[in-house]
Amino acid sequence: MTRMFWKPPGSTLRFQLNHLHPGVIRVIFNSKPVCVMLMVVVVEEARLVNIGAKPVEDYVFETILIFQEGSSTVVLKGSGAFVSKAVDVYNALVSRLGDSIELVKVDIGSDRFRGRFKSFITITVRKKY
Numbered sequence: 695m696t697r698m699f700w701k702p703p704g705s706t707l708r709f710q711l712n713h714l715h716p717g718v719i720r721v722i723f724n725s726k727p728v729c730v731m732l733m734v735v736v737v738e739e740a741r742l743v744n745i746g747a748k749p750v751e752d753y754v755f756e757t758i759l760i761f762q763e764g765s766s767t768v769v770l771k772g773s774g775a776f777v778s779k780a781v782d783v784y785n786a787l788v789s790r791l792g793d794s795i796e797l798v799k800v801d802i803g804s805d806r807f808r809g810r811f812k813s814f815i816t817i818t819v820r821k822k823y
Contacts, residue, residue, distance in 0.1 A: 740765075740767035740768060740769045740818060741760045741765045741767070741768050741769070742768075742769045742771060743756055743757055743760070743768060743769065743770050743771070743783075744771050744772075744773075745770060745771060745772040745773075745776045745779050745780040745783060746776055747776075750779060750782050750783050750786055751786070753770070753779075753783045754783060754786045754787055754790060757770070757783070757787060757819075758787075758790075758791070761795075761821045766820055766821050766823075767798065767818060767819070767820045767821075768818070768819055768820075769816050769817070769818050769819075770783055770784060770816070770817040770818075770819070771814060771815070771816045771817075772814065772815050773805070773807075773812055773813070773814040774812050774813065774814075777813060777814065777815045780815050780817055781815070781817070784797075784817045784819065787819065793822070794821060794822050795819050795820065795821055795822065796819065796820050796822055797817070797818075797819060798818040798819060798820050799818045800815065800816070800817050800818070801815070801816045801818075802814070802815050802816075
């Protein structure tokens with residue numbers, strides 16, 4: 695929320711950040727502290743769906759339930775032999791939900807797992823409202 699206010703000509707208005715308490719801002723008007731504001735930043739974390747041996751429709755259903763619970767971003771992660779299944783889950787989501795979801799990003803790479811490299815894919819999707 696943004697609040698507009700009028701500042702008389704010739705007066706000074708300063709905002710001081712408090713380095714000991716991040717997110718706290720002091721408002722100083724004509725060299726006198728007026729109030730303390732608290733900065734709040736809401737960050738929504740993406741929910742993770744690990745793709746494994748279950749059928750594709752189970753992961754599609756799980757993702758739809760996550761969207762219905764209120765989360766707007768879901769990460770589908772497939773590792774090793776399940777990389778192609780993660781892509782299948784994304785394609786099934788697109789065919790079922792159509793234009794109500796969007797592809798945010800795709801990451802591919804490999805992780806070291808028990809002394810060996812294991813490939814992975816992460817597909818981040820967001821629900822459009």
